Amino acid sequence: MPIGVGLVGLGMAVTPHMLSLQDLESAGRVRIIGGHAPSAARREAFTARWGAPAFAELEGLLGAPGLDLVLILAPPGAHLAVAQQAIARGKHLLVEKPLELTVARGEALAAAAEAAGLRCGVCLQHRFRPAALHLKEALDRGALGTPLSASASIRWWRDDAYFAQPGRGTMARDGGGVLLTQAIHTIDLLMHLMGPVRDVAGFxxxxxxxxxxxxxxxxxxxxxxxxAIGVLDATTVARPGFPERIEIAGTGGSALLLAHRLELHGADGAPPTVLGEEGSGGGGADPMAFDHGPHRALITEMLDAIEAGREPSNNARSALPVQRLIEAVLAGRAPRA
Structure with a gap:
């Protein structure tokens, strides 16, 4: 039977999720139950664009017949409360990044789902980009030898229109800035590829x-x-916005991951293996300028995990290390420039 899916939070993030769910509904994997948002305008826009029901109350969605999985796309500070209500109803969860405003609240969310025996995944879709999957496989089989250096650069731009939404860019709404809201995807992917970070000195x-x-x-x-050692460089003040990059060098070769494009350079000096197209990655003024394929792959992993009764590879606890790293970097933050 198709898995019934509902969405909580109908803002900017809804687009790649709904495009993915429509693909999966056509394939017979899911049934779209509907969405919920406190804003009547957003509910009306959701129904008009996607042709799906919108519920004025969260309990209306959670009580809808056939609902199995809830996608939590609300601002981070609402994730825990929504998750607790969904868990009480026995629903599996897929939560937008970051898991919550702080590591402590994220741990509480993960623990609540685990205690109820429910699956909880997190939307860190860069792990599911084809080029990233290929690089992960290459590293796991030792194609680059022993890693020596690994760095990430996220030099993006966000314009005035982006920050015009009430609360955007504030601690109260987002819990953090470029690290927690934008660069978290690339930082998470760097750690997914390289493993945990032992030491950090940040500004x-x-x-x-x-x-x-x-x-x-x-x-x-x-x-x-x-x-291995390396550097992290992240900003949203770099006009007009550039593709994020991850660079890894080892004893047996090097890799350059430029958004969706991967170059693998061996130690033998042969021409590099190149996969994928660079693309924008959403680093410019339009943060949604990216293909929804990785979102579809991420949701598919969640569906597979629910059906098999196993943890998804992108489970809630897998999202906590990147938040711990971000909190460590910000512990040394400087005053306003």
């Missing part, structure tokens, strides 16, 4: 470009548990 500041109280420029030096 962050808030530029004078927008009226926010979170960081929009950050940098850190990293030492991984496997001994």
């Amino acid at each position: 962050a500041l808030t530029s004078p470009l927008r009226n926010i109280d979170t960081e929009d420029v950050a940098a850190a030096a990293l030492r991984f548990e496997n001994g």
